[in-house]
Amino acid sequence: MSESKRLYNFSAGPAVLPVSVLKKAQEELLCLPGAGASVMEISHRSKEFEPVIGGAIANIRKLLNIPDTYDVLFLQGGALLQFAMIPMNLLAGKSADYVITGTWSKKAFSEAKLVGQVRSIWDGNDIGYRRKPCDEELAISHEAAYVYICSNETIEGVQYQVLPNTNEIPLVCDASSDIFSRPIDITKFGLLYACAQKNLGTAGVTMVIIRRDLIERSNNNIPSLLNYKKISEAKSMLNTPPCFAVYIVKLVTDWLLNEIGGLDKMYEINKEKADLLYSAIDNSDGYYKSHADKKFRSIMNVPFRLQSDELDKKFLNEAKNAGLITLSGHRSVGGLRASIYNAMPKEGVIALRDLMLEFAKNNPYTRHE
Numbered sequence: 001m002s003e004s005k006r007l008y009n010f011s012a013g014p015a016v017l018p019v020s021v022l023k024k025a026q027e028e029l030l031c032l033p034g035a036g037a038s039v040m041e042i043s044h045r046s047k048e049f050e051p052v053i054g055g056a057i058a059n060i061r062k063l064l065n066i067p068d069t070y071d072v073l074f075l076q077g078g079a080l081l082q083f084a085m086i087p088m089n090l091l092a093g094k095s096a097d098y099v100i101t102g103t104w105s106k107k108a109f110s111e112a113k114l115v116g117q118v119r120s121i122w123d124g125n126d127i128g129y130r131r132k133p134c135d136e137e138l139a140i141s142h143e144a145a146y147v148y149i150c151s152n153e154t155i156e157g158v159q160y161q162v163l164p165n166t167n168e169i170p171l172v173c174d175a176s177s178d179i180f181s182r183p184i185d186i187t188k189f190g191l192l193y194a195c196a197q198k199n200l201g202t203a204g205v206t207m208v209i210i211r212r213d214l215i216e217r218s219n220n221n222i223p224s225l226l227n228y229k230k231i232s233e234a235k236s237m238l239n240t241p242p243c244f245a246v247y248i249v250k251l252v253t254d255w256l257l258n259e260i261g262g263l264d265k266m267y268e269i270n271k272e273k274a275d276l277l278y279s280a281i282d283n284s285d286g287y288y289k290s291h292a293d294k295k296f297r298s299i300m301n302v303p304f305r306l307q308s309d310e311l312d313k314k315f316l317n318e319a320k321n322a323g324l325i326t327l328s329g330h331r332s333v334g335g336l337r338a339s340i341y342n343a344m345p346k347e348g349v350i351a352l353r354d355l356m357l358e359f360a361k362n363n364p365y366t367r368h369e
């Protein structure tokens, strides 16, 4: 399909990639410059692959200003495997505190329970996961091995604007759906991880940024491929890494650095895109309703609904006809969800906003009592 046939894809993940990244990958698909073969056909230990993985790590370090006291790892098994690996490596005989703000942190908690002792210190289930807690609501144990959060709940569209204060207890964060969407202070985290298929690249690789002292907690009784220490010692090449997925991370981070101009700029663009949709919702006189409470609304995932299931369906249909795809909400929340990750062009968001305005005008809601 040519570029002109590409539609505006609001998928929550795997999600839209920058067109220039796809073009570069297409250009180099048959032959990585200097390698005489594609990146999928060369040894991960070759001198041609070294700048791919080394370059991706250097880019990540630069984007997040990561000090030497942290390591950057590439793993497999998606974000889900981190739900288990984190307690396996970091509990070290203690318990950990989980803040449950939506589907993904809830899932992380239930997986961690299979591994060791963990406790939920806040659960927003009763309020439909519409907000994050404030520090006063979190009774963090002084003994906790770590405190676990999800910075952006992809399904409910709630995002931390201010991180919880955990004092000396390491903060562990699933940043799968908002990594690189805004600048962050990495030194606030003990471990931060993200699967790649939203803002980082393509499915198959997971990035883990971990403070070096925490790596030392990993014990030798767990399988090697689940052991942060062994993976770190082997520079993420304990076995064959997902070379193509790592290569795409390299291209995406090149794009962030060289075309976008870094995370301050990326945040400015993301904020502008999110504001377009939230303004349309806020100025609709209740015609559109967003799922999350205003203060916690995500700049990456915008779940919203209309006044009835019929209108939701009609909107989805019109959106599809207008070339705006994958806007259905997750089945647990219903309604619609626009995922507007880094690579979603502003034009796509404007097209959605315009449709929202037009649709509300053409389909006035009359309540049937």
Ligand SMILES: Cc1ncc(COP(=O)(O)O)c(C=O)c1O
Pocket: 012, 013, 077, 078, 079, 080, 081, 104, 150, 152, 153, 154, 155, 174, 175, 176, 177, 195, 196
């Ligand atoms: C915040 C968050 N965590 C975890 C996951 C699970 O990722 P994976 O499918 O790579 O295991 C997702 C996927 O949508 C997510 O959005």
